[in-house]
Amino acid sequence: MNRIDVSLPQFEGGAAAFGIDEKRFARIEINSTNRTARWVKRVLLVEPFTKATGVRRVIFNDRLRLDLANTGRPEASIVPSSATIPARSYRHRASPVGGSKTNARVLVDWWRGEKVAAGFINPSSTRKLPLATRSVRERNVHAKTKLPHITQYRYDYRAPEDANGPSAAALFRVAVDDSTREQAADRLAFEFNLDLDKELF
Known part of the structure; x- marks a missing residue:
């Protein structure tokens, strides 16, 4: 799949299970998802792509579109452009x-x-x-x-x-593997638990 989606599993009654207001719980999910997506783009994609190719960070930042999560869309996505890079x-x-x-x-x-x-x-x-x-x-x-x-x-x-x-999409296809996605999932769990702990304790 030529994109990375960052999203938490949907748990029924998640807010009630932790004794948190539903709107506040949804905000925790959105914030942790978006922080993770920004981290994935910077640390797992832009920085190693730049190191490998010499292409400036600003170019990869532009060619890797980040769609953030919101109240109507619970997942964030990183989608590489297929436009060629000089x-x-x-x-x-x-x-x-x-x-x-x-x-x-x-x-x-x-x-x-x-x-x-x-x-x-x-x-x-x-x-x-x-x-x-x-x-x-x-x-x-x-x-x-x-x-x-x-x-x-x-x-x-x-x-x-x-x-x-070559385009950012071409590089994405060869550079992103299961390990990349596993690191993204681990980071999301960390960010979510961080926010949850702040809310509970």
Whole structure:
């Protein structure tokens, strides 16, 4: 599942079992859920993602949407964006291809390794930035197609454009596992018990 949901099990009569007003008990559930979701996003996702890739925290903060719990929605969710992140935002390097002096693959730092990004780097250039590759795609021509003599889409850039790197969603898929979700569940139990103890004692 390409998201993390943070929610407490629903117990019938939970407020009554602890002798707490129902509205106050609901507020404890919401507060502990939201504190946990913020912790999960920062500690389990943004910080390790940044360390692994070199992408700035502010970018991952933006690309990992946090939907907080409220009175009408008892769970919080963290949903990664599928929008690409510019390859230049990653720690990256050029990987030579066939001895070419002007065209090298782009390798970006990734979860426990490196990943090839779409585009190229000119090893002879001064700045060695990852640039988008010009491409040609076949066009689907049918009876109602306008200008049917044009059989291809050509993506030629008059000025160099940044290459696209992998998305936060792609990184999320390889980095988040059962251990991540177990840590989230343990943290939620801790936060809930912390608030409950403050209320009871």
